[in-house]
Amino acid sequence: MIPVTSFKDRAVALFGLGGSGLATARALIAGGATVTAWDDSPASVEKAAAESIPTGDLRAADWSGFAALVLAPGVPLTHPALHWTVQAAQAAGVEIIGDIELFCRERRRATRRPPFAAITGTNGKSTTTALLAHLLKVGGRDVQIGGNFGPAILGLEPPKPGRVYVIECSSYQIDLAPSLDPAVGVLLNLSPDHIDRHGTMENYAAVKERLVAGVEAGGTAVIGVDDDWSRAIADRTEAAGKRVARISVRQKLEDGVFLDGADLVESERGRRKFTFSINGIGSLRGAHNAQNAAAAYAAARALGLAPEVIAAGMASFPGLAHRMEQVRTIGNVLFVNDSKATNADAAERALTSFDDIFWIAGGRPKEGGIEPLRPCFPRIRKAYLIGVAADEFAATLGEDVPFEICGTLDVAVARAAEDAASAAAISKLQTESNKLPDAVVLLSPACASFDQYRNFEVRGDAFRDLVNALPEA
Numbered sequence: 001m002i003p004v005t006s007f008k009d010r011a012v013a014l015f016g017l018g019g020s021g022l023a024t025a026r027a028l029i030a031g032g033a034t035v036t037a038w039d040d041s042p043a044s045v046e047k048a049a050a051e052s053i054p055t056g057d058l059r060a061a062d063w064s065g066f067a068a069l070v071l072a073p074g075v076p077l078t079h080p081a082l083h084w085t086v087q088a089a090q091a092a093g094v095e096i097i098g099d100i101e102l103f104c105r106e107r108r109r110a111t112r113r114p115p116f117a118a119i120t121g122t123n124g125k126s127t128t129t130a131l132l133a134h135l136l137k138v139g140g141r142d143v144q145i146g147g148n149f150g151p152a153i154l155g156l157e158p159p160k161p162g163r164v165y166v167i168e169c170s171s172y173q174i175d176l177a178p179s180l181d182p183a184v185g186v187l188l189n190l191s192p193d194h195i196d197r198h199g200t201m202e203n204y205a206a207v208k209e210r211l212v213a214g215v216e217a218g219g220t221a222v223i224g225v226d227d228d229w230s231r232a233i234a235d236r237t238e239a240a241g242k243r244v245a246r247i248s249v250r251q252k253l254e255d256g257v258f259l260d261g262a263d264l265v266e267s268e269r270g271r272r273k274f275t276f277s278i279n280g281i282g283s284l285r286g287a288h289n290a291q292n293a294a295a296a297y298a299a300a301r302a303l304g305l306a307p308e309v310i311a312a313g314m315a316s317f318p319g320l321a322h323r324m325e326q327v328r329t330i331g332n333v334l335f336v337n338d339s340k341a342t343n344a345d346a347a348e349r350a351l352t353s354f355d356d357i358f359w360i361a362g363g364r365p366k367e368g369g370i371e372p373l374r375p376c377f378p379r380i381r382k383a384y385l386i387g388v389a390a391d392e393f394a395a396t397l398g399e400d401v402p403f404e405i406c407g408t409l410d411v412a413v414a415r416a417a418e419d420a421a422s423a424a425a426i427s428k429l430q431t432e433s434n435k436l437p438d439a440v441v442l443l444s445p446a447c448a449s450f451d452q453y454r455n456f457e458v459r460g461d462a463f464r465d466l467v468n469a470l471p472e473a
Helices: 019-030 042-050 084-092 099-109 125-138 171-175 201-213 228-239 287-302 307-315 344-351 371-379 390-397 409-431 456-468
Strands: 011-015 034-038 068-071 095-097 116-120 142-147 163-168 184-187 220-224 243-248 256-260 263-268 271-277 325-330 333-337 357-362 380-386 403-407 439-443
Touching: 011 019, 011 084, 019 034, 019 042, 019 099, 034 042, 068 084, 084 095, 099 116, 099 163, 099 171, 116 125, 116 201, 116 287, 125 142, 125 163, 125 184, 125 287, 125 307, 171 201, 184 201, 184 287, 201 220, 201 228, 220 228, 220 287, 228 243, 243 287, 256 287, 263 287, 271 307, 287 307, 287 344, 325 456, 333 409, 333 456, 344 357, 344 371, 357 390, 357 409, 371 380, 371 390, 380 390, 380 409, 390 403, 403 409, 409 439, 409 456, 439 456
Parallel strands: 011 034, 011 068, 068 095, 116 163, 116 184, 142 163, 184 220, 220 243, 243 256, 333 439, 357 380, 357 439, 380 403
Antiparallel strands: 256 263, 263 271, 325 333
């Protein structure tokens, strides 16, 4: 735990008692703050009270006595409407912050600031966070990893010499961290997401920009330049006097890290300083993972790792569950769990990584559905549609892609496995070869999971269990 001493002997209101809220409450109490915690869920309040966290109905509180409202990131701050605690805090002139902000304040109070890398982006931030932490561990660093991915940030071990923090930050968390100042800030990419929370794409992008705009003096902003939003942010950040390391998988860069075929290249003033291949690293398959690798490389270099150490670390990276996770191969059919792909942009990254795809998609749809995936349709042999999006997705696929409306994941896995095995067998007869061409059963839903599963992890676990229960070829 990282005790929060910046509110010692002051009263703090805390709303939201999920995992990060409980960790934050403990950290505040350990640092000497007087906490009043609450949640709209009675069960959450009961759980906190059982852990000796002081609780009290904030609706009846005297807000003039609070030094701050510490808000859980999932609680609406601006859109679609202000939460009642936000209204109460604003009316009383009480600052509204989150756990990332508390961490930043404690880091600044440390005798010697520990290195702190913060990673954000619409897609790829969890993989990049895990990959950067892995590279640093390979380089012999003492690494603490958490935030939006993994343990809550204040539940990590406290700062000490040689320790480095690698933290994933969602837009919700950045919105509650007005003085976010990492040593290395990473912005991977931007595409429409969480518009219901931020109101407009412009607002969403502005929140994300704060992570790299706030990089501390002497630090580095690592920014992807393959979309218009991020490219403009890179230019503004550099114009503001920050050191910017640009990354790209679509273009060669005079300065930065870019993908050239299967090689990652570090370039400076047009000269190739270091080049290594990521071909054959299964956990980094696809252009989207090449972007993650480029960002992690640039961030690791900014944190002092040698290129050779980074290249060795890339080769040993095991990947993450639910993100292009290679679950099993039966015969010559590969089963891939990409349950984290909760929007079309994320699903596109998986669909462009394979050919001959038996695609399981659906759930609770997001704005735009799968229409943006139309260029990927030729890669899809057949689609197996589940959840409330099934009819909408079927209408989009039309006559371009064969499909079945399966309804539930168990039916979809069984049908996709059967069809993929049959297709592989036919291909073997046609080619008269003992090596079958690859076929992939891909769960990449392009949807949220909430119509049938609590979260994408539960959905991905269910897929993995179903695949592992299939008989051998």
